[in-house]
Amino acid sequence: MLKIAVFASGAGSNAQKLINYFRTHPSIKIELIVSNKSNAGVLQIARAEAIPTLVLDKEKFFHGNAYVAELSELGVGFIVLAGFLWKVPAALIRSFPNKIVNIHPALLPDYGGKGMYGDFVHESVIKAGDAESGITIHFVDDQYDHGPIIFQARCLVDKNDTAATLADKIHQLEHDNYPRVVEEVVNRSRYEL
Numbered sequence: 315m316l317k318i319a320v321f322a323s324g325a326g327s328n329a330q331k332l333i334n335y336f337r338t339h340p341s342i343k344i345e346l347i348v349s350n351k352s353n354a355g356v357l358q359i360a361r362a363e364a365i366p367t368l369v370l371d372k373e374k375f376f377h378g379n380a381y382v383a384e385l386s387e388l389g390v391g392f393i394v395l396a397g398f399l400w401k402v403p404a405a406l407i408r409s410f411p412n413k414i415v416n417i418h419p420a421l422l423p424d425y426g427g428k429g430m431y432g433d434f435v436h437e438s439v440i441k442a443g444d445a446e447s448g449i450t451i452h453f454v455d456d457q458y459d460h461g462p463i464i465f466q467a468r469c470l471v472d473k474n475d476t477a478a479t480l481a482d483k484i485h486q487l488e489h490d491n492y493p494r495v496v497e498e499v500v501n502r503s504r505y506e507l
């Protein structure tokens with residue numbers, strides 16, 4: 315079994331889709347749900363699914379061992395970020411080379427970087443008058459929303475779209491694609507050192 319830890323800060327709809335997709339998977343398991351917020355919706359999902367949870371301590375995450383020891387003890391081999399708002403520390407990236415992926419609710423390299431999350435992204439896309447937006451799944455490196463792109467999918471932005479209606483379209487794209495793309499990347503990563 316390849317064990318995945320899902321890191322999330324919010325409601326966790328993507329985490330739920332990942333849990334559903336891998337629930338009966340023969341070789342990939344969601345082992346742990348990690349959050350930086352003790353009241354995040356994603357933790358309730360984890361409890362309902364009887365998946366162990368971990369709430370990160372800021373000091374330990376950024377200035378301690380970045381939870382490398384705890385994750386290896388649990389046998390975690392891959393990390394999936396699903397709406398996780400803290401920057402991933404270098405120590406964790408070093409321990410999981412090409413084994414951390416993120417999903418971003420826009421077509422990177424546009425609309426990425428610090429502070430570009432949730433409705434801030436969608437509002438910027440609408441303000442710029444872009445005809446389309448989409449999602450980007452990418453490897454995580456030491457800069458926000460920056461690592462090599464694995465997959466993108468697009469949707470149209472209508473002139474009547476608001477941040478909320480665009481967010482709905484983006485969520486749909488995320489839910490339809492993230493679990494399958496994670497599965498592919500995890501399977502590929504098994505053959506890499």
Ligand code: GRF
Pocket residue numbers: 322323324325326327328329396397398417418419431432484485488
């Ligand atoms: C998603 O749109 C994801 O792209 C982003 O944060 C949102 C998380 O939504 N970075 P949810 O918590 O999975 O519902």
